[in-house]
Every structure is written in structure tokens, then in C-alpha cells.
Amino acid sequence: MRRRSVLAVAGWLATAVVATLVGLAAIRLVGESITGTPGGVLSQREVERALAAEPATPTPATPGPSAATPGPSGATPSAPAAGRRVFTTAGGTAVAECVPGGVRLVSWAPAQGYRVGDVDRGPDDDVEVKFEGPSGEYELKVRCVGREPLAVPDD
Numbered sequence: 001m002r003r004r005s006v007l008a009v010a011g012w013l014a015t016a017v018v019a020t021l022v023g024l025a026a027i028r029l030v031g032e033s034i035t036g037t038p039g040g041v042l043s044q045r046e047v048e049r050a051l052a053a054e055p056a057t058p059t060p061a062t063p064g065p066s067a068a069t070p071g072p073s074g075a076t077p078s079a080p081a082a083g084r085r086v087f088t089t090a091g092g093t094a095v096a097e098c099v100p101g102g103v104r105l106v107s108w109a110p111a112q113g114y115r116v117g118d119v120d121r122g123p124d125d126d127v128e129v130k131f132e133g134p135s136g137e138y139e140l141k142v143r144c145v146g147r148e149p150l151a152v153p154d155d
Contacts, residue, residue: 108129
């Protein structure tokens with residue numbers, strides 16, 4: 001009787017080990033589509049390069065640190081293309097461009113833990129996006145000066 005119990009336990013353990021190995025092999029075979037981020041995670045420099053090379057199609061921007069000096073509204077601009085600029089605040093990131101009707105928000109994305117409270121995408125004399133989160137509200141207001149979008153203080 002005791003031998004039968006030992007064989008049953010050994011059989012159960014062998015089955016569990018085989019099932020685990022088959023499951024791990026299947027996940028490895030399928031790849032990152034189940035276990036990771038498709039395409040990987042981009043660095044801030046890679047995002048800026050992609051935005052600079054990108055045509056005028058709206059896509060969400062990724063927030064992150066920038067070496068540029070903050071503007072009057074606390075937004076940090078960077079210039080990916082002529083007439084188009086990326087603005088980064090602690091609450092999120094927005095891309096604006098100057099168009100014949102004024103300024104237009106091309107895209108916007110809240111930082112982690114934030115949400116978009118209100119958006120005026122334009123085109124208009126000025127556009128704005130409000131990011132709301134645990135550290136408060138960050139309102140980004142943009143206006144075209146010449147053919148360049150600039151962050152301006154909220155009225």
C-alpha cells in the first residue's frame with residue numbers, strides 16, 4: 001500500500017513538472033505579446049526623435065524630462081518640427097502647431113497618475129489642456145507668436 005502511495009505522489013509531481021515546463025515553453029514561444037510591452041519601452045530621446053520624424057498625424061506624446069528651459073506657464077517646450085512644438089509639464093505632455101486658423105493641439109497625453117480635465121484643441125487664437133492629478137492641476141495654454149507655438153500664462 002505504501003509503495004502505491006509513493007508512486008501516486010511521484011506521478012503527480014512528474015505531471016506537475018511537465019505541465020509547468022510546457023506552459024513556460026509556450027509563453028517563450030509566443031513571446032512578448034503576452035508577457036511584455038509590444039515593441040519595448042522607448043526612452044525620452046527616442047520619443048523626441050520619433051516625434052521629429054513623424055508626419056502631421058495625431059499621436060499621443062510621452063511625458064518625460066527635458067533639458068529645455070520651462071516657459072512662463074511652467075511647460076518645457078522642445079521643437080520636433082518647424083511650426084510644431086512639444087510642451088512637457090509635470091501633469092502631462094502636449095504637441096501644438098501653428099496653422100492658418102491660429103494654433104491647434106495636435107496631441108496630448110497625461111503623465112502617470114494624471115488625467116485630462118479639459119481640452120480646447122483649436123484651431124483658435126489660443127488652445128489649452130488641463131491635466132489633473134494627485135499633485136494638483138497643470139494647465140497648459142499655447143498661443144502662436146509669429147509661426148511658433150509658445151506656452152503663455154493663463155489669463
